[in-house]
Amino acid sequence: MAIETISEQRLHAGVQGFYRHESHACAGPMRFAVYQPPQAARQQCPVLYFLAGLTCTEETATIKAGAQRLAAELGLILVMPDTSPRDTGFDGATGDWEFGEGAGFYLDATEAPWSTRFRMASYVVDELPALIGVHFPADLARSGLCGHSMGGHGALTLALKNPARYRSVSAFAPIVAPSQVPWGRKALPRYLGDDPAAWAAHDACELVRRQTFPGTILIDQGEADGFLEAQLKPELFDQACAESGQALLLRRHAGYDHSYWFITSFIDDHLRHHAKVLGLL
Amino acid sequence: MAIETISEQRLHAGVQGFYRHESHACAGPMRFAVYQPPQAARQQCPVLYFLAGLTCTEETATIKAGAQRLAAELGLILVMPDTSPRDTGFDGATGDWEFGEGAGFYLDATEAPWSTRFRMASYVVDELPALIGVHFPADLARSGLCGHSMGGHGALTLALKNPARYRSVSAFAPIVAPSQVPWGRKALPRYLGDDPAAWAAHDACELVRRQTFPGTILIDQGEADGFLEAQLKPELFDQACAESGQALLLRRHAGYDHSYWFITSFIDDHLRHHAKVLGLL
Numbered sequence: 305m306a307i308e309t310i311s312e313q314r315l316h317a318g319v320q321g322f323y324r325h326e327s328h329a330c331a332g333p334m335r336f337a338v339y340q341p342p343q344a345a346r347q348q349c350p351v352l353y354f355l356a357g358l359t360c361t362e363e364t365a366t367i368k369a370g371a372q373r374l375a376a377e378l379g380l381i382l383v384m385p386d387t388s389p390r391d392t393g394f395d396g397a398t399g400d401w402e403f404g405e406g407a408g409f410y411l412d413a414t415e416a417p418w419s420t421r422f423r424m425a426s427y428v429v430d431e432l433p434a435l436i437g438v439h440f441p442a443d444l445a446r447s448g449l450c451g452h453s454m455g456g457h458g459a460l461t462l463a464l465k466n467p468a469r470y471r472s473v474s475a476f477a478p479i480v481a482p483s484q485v486p487w488g489r490k491a492l493p494r495y496l497g498d499d500p501a502a503w504a505a506h507d508a509c510e511l512v513r514r515q516t517f518p519g520t521i522l523i524d525q526g527e528a529d530g531f532l533e534a535q536l537k538p539e540l541f542d543q544a545c546a547e548s549g550q551a552l553l554l555r556r557h558a559g560y561d562h563s564y565w566f567i568t569s570f571i572d573d574h575l576r577h578h579a580k581v582l583g584l585l
Numbered sequence: 586m587a588i589e590t591i592s593e594q595r596l597h598a599g600v601q602g603f604y605r606h607e608s609h610a611c612a613g614p615m616r617f618a619v620y621q622p623p624q625a626a627r628q629q630c631p632v633l634y635f636l637a638g639l640t641c642t643e644e645t646a647t648i649k650a651g652a653q654r655l656a657a658e659l660g661l662i663l664v665m666p667d668t669s670p671r672d673t674g675f676d677g678a679t680g681d682w683e684f685g686e687g688a689g690f691y692l693d694a695t696e697a698p699w700s701t702r703f704r705m706a707s708y709v710v711d712e713l714p715a716l717i718g719v720h721f722p723a724d725l726a727r728s729g730l731c732g733h734s735m736g737g738h739g740a741l742t743l744a745l746k747n748p749a750r751y752r753s754v755s756a757f758a759p760i761v762a763p764s765q766v767p768w769g770r771k772a773l774p775r776y777l778g779d780d781p782a783a784w785a786a787h788d789a790c791e792l793v794r795r796q797t798f799p800g801t802i803l804i805d806q807g808e809a810d811g812f813l814e815a816q817l818k819p820e821l822f823d824q825a826c827a828e829s830g831q832a833l834l835l836r837r838h839a840g841y842d843h844s845y846w847f848i849t850s851f852i853d854d855h856l857r858h859h860a861k862v863l864g865l866l
Binding site for chain 1: 648649651654807809838840847
């Protein structure tokens with residue numbers, strides 16, 4: 305479980321680091337970013353994972369979300385993984401921003417060749433936290449999960465499937481019903497095969513009907529988001545939560561689009577949401 | 586004085602825009618970024634210009650400095666220009682990150698061929714503010730100037746030479762004595778010729794000895810900055826200010842380097858410094 309430090313720099317009196325390691329789950333090298341707040345020099349701190357969207361890497365949210373300022377105040381460790389394995393050499397793994405490298409969809413693929421390396425669910429839920437627990441002063445019993453777009457899909461589905469691992473969950477403009485929208489209808493069959501039952505196990509709307517998540521799920525959605533109507537459809541999750549009794553705070557924001565300008569505008573609210581559940585506020 | 590809108594996006598209840606226009610000073614197209622805080626929808630707001638460093642563009646500080654969050658609270662318009670003209674086609678204008686495109690040094694070149702297009706002093710001090718005044722709800726009588734590294738050199742020298750234009754000035758890790766350090770000794774002769782007297786007119790240490798700036802100059806410097814000893818030498822400006830009676834607040838921060846992680850860690854302090862002088866606090 306060795307990790308290699310790519311860089312570590314002082315940020316808001318803490319440390320912003322980028323790391324590389326040999327992943328067992330993804331059968332190859334993976335990168336991730338960790339922000340350690342100043343409190344981490346003295347004590348264990350709770351952890352918030354941020355899962356990024358299509359085309360992104362571990363650098364995207366680290367550079368653009370602006371989460372570290374308040375994380376430094378609150379005493380929250382931030383972990384930003386990459387969105388897929390890289391340099392897999394698989395036919396079709398690059399060249400399409402909606403599938404393959406940069407588009408791992410936070411699931412364990414079952415179809416060849418993807419099943420050998422595209423195992424982001426196991427990576428994010430099991431392998432990465434174990435690494436974080438060994439190499440950083442993290443209190444893994446207090447972990448939260450947040451994500452954007454495809455990463456919002458990851459946050460919702462992984463939290464709903466692993467409620468013992470995450471005490472809080474939130475998302476920006478998440479894909480909530482991949483079984484029903486073009487992004488999911490393209491990626492899920494290639495990773496999981498043609499049986500819709502397999503897709504349902506990675507569909508937040510389906511999952512929340514089976515088992516609710518303890519506490520309130522926070523979702524922010526921009527109303528000027530160009531993907532809102534075709535790919536995101538938050539009303540489907542709203543309805544599924546209402547039917548299953550899941551507490552949901554879905555906020556719609558006029559004028560905001562799908563970009564990190566939207567995320568950074570509301571990231572502080574998400575950090576406070578997690579900080580309250582994780583015992584920091 | 587037409588400008589073309591490249592993009593405008595909602596950010597912190599205001600508008601982050603990128604624009605392009607035909608510059609008279611630089612004899613070609615130039616780009617800049619403007620953040621309008623929510624207050625700008627109702628009233629004129631003071632303006633803070635941020636001048637970026639070597640290799641940067643109008644996007645760098647816009648994306649990495651994290652200045653918009655507090656600017657939105659304070660009601661401060663942010664203007665981020667590019668660091669030089671682009672696509673000049675001049676021999677030697679590209680391929681060296683320390684000179685030419687991306688390295689305009691915020692001066693008006695006098696040597697051929699640079700003198701026809703590398704006129705960033707006129708651009709930043711005269712042409713850009715005139716554009717901002719026409720196209721944005723800016724109160725130009727309340728303008729401040731901030732910058733990083735080469736842009737810190739720009740902020741200090743342009744403010745010292747134009748005290749009627751800027752009411753406040755601050756810098757991160759500025760080049761304060763370009764006549765004496767490798768970056769300046771490379772660029773100044775090429776832009777200005779071999780007479781050291783011409784360099785002195787663009788050297789903050791020389792300028793502050795001729796005329797002080799009203800009010801306190803704020804400078805932040807990281808002590809783990811890899812350029813500190815060879816290129817930055819803030820102690821020279823400290824000494825020049827002491828000799829001339831210039832009020833200076835020079836803060837040294839252990840562990841911080843030359844990056845935007847350093848800038849974003851202290852940008853709020855700079856915004857408040859300017860906001861106080863510009864009548865917002």
